[in-house]
Amino acid sequence: MAYTLPKLPYDYTSLEPSIDATTMQIHHGKHHQTYVTNINAQVDKFPELKDLGLVTLNQSIGSSKIPKEAATAVRNNGGGHWNHSFFWKAMTNPSNTNGPSSEVKSAVESAFGSVDEMKTKFNAAAAGRFGSGWAWLAVKDGKLIITSTPNQDNPLMQVADDQSIPILGLDVWEHAYYLKYQNRRPEYISAFWNVVNWEQVTENFTSAKDGKVPNVV
Known part of the structure; x- marks a missing residue:
């Protein structure tokens, strides 16, 4: 199953004034989406990654479970996807x-x-x-x-x-x-x-x- 951009549990305006709506829109819709797109590209290229799941994927970074050719891209984009998914849920109005x-x-x-x-x-x-x-x-x-x-x-x-x-x-x-x-x-x-x-x-x-x-x- 391909990774997808998670929906936010609040509106882009909900964290105002601490975090502005424009930043949230770009951060979630552009930056996070890029990590999702890029990690999916690696999973498509290296089918052995498909069965790991996002948590195991991150826990495997630095180990032989991640193909050497994919190591940097998985570290950056698999990490980016988990980090941001975690970050959004840790905030609220x-x-x-x-x-x-x-x-x-x-x-x-x-x-x-x-x-x-x-x-x-x-x-x-x-x-x-x-x-x-x-x-x-x-x-x-x-x-x-x-x-x-x-x-x-x-x-x-x-x-x-x-x-x-x-x-x-x-x-x-x-x-x-x-x-x-x-x-x-x-x-x-x-x-x-x-x-x-x-x-x-x-x-x-x-x-x-x-x-x-x-x-x-």
């Missing part, structure tokens, strides 16, 4: 974001001391990622960690410095924020917390604790 559940809050406090301290460390990881990439809140060995990855890499991949299961991610490629924030990446990062879908984060956390990757497609 500002009126729906109510802060972390007691379960997530307890885990955050155990790992970082407080929710504010977690946000500070996450923001630093996002702002400090040189060039393009992602910041992640993830579960590793049953505990929460903060990590970042370059380009369209993610913590599921075997090439990741901190292999883990993400429960929240932030895209810090310029195409994710430049129309509204220009070079003010820290301002975009700060605004992201206004649209975090904490219910989805809780669902992701529950899956990750059990060693399961959250379902995004």
Whole structure:
């Protein structure tokens, strides 16, 4: 089965004013669609990829399961498809974001001391990622960690410095924020917390604790 661009669980305008509608329309309809188109081209070219599924595909990046000739394209586009599918679901209209559940809050406090301290460390990881990439809140060995990855890499991949299961991610490629924030990446990062879908984060956390990757497609 070919990969498809997932529908957003909200309108392009829903994340205003933190993330503008024009950016969302281009980011989802153009950038994400390109990753989908490109990973489908690789699957068509290498039929052995068809049976892996998107999660296993990402978990196999860096291993012999991915044909050498396809490795770079699969890493960039398979990663881009999973990352964005995950990213869209982790956001919601500002009126729906109510802060972390007691379960997530307890885990955050155990790992970082407080929710504010977690946000500070996450923001630093996002702002400090040189060039393009992602910041992640993830579960590793049953505990929460903060990590970042370059380009369209993610913590599921075997090439990741901190292999883990993400429960929240932030895209810090310029195409994710430049129309509204220009070079003010820290301002975009700060605004992201206004649209975090904490219910989805809780669902992701529950899956990750059990060693399961959250379902995004």
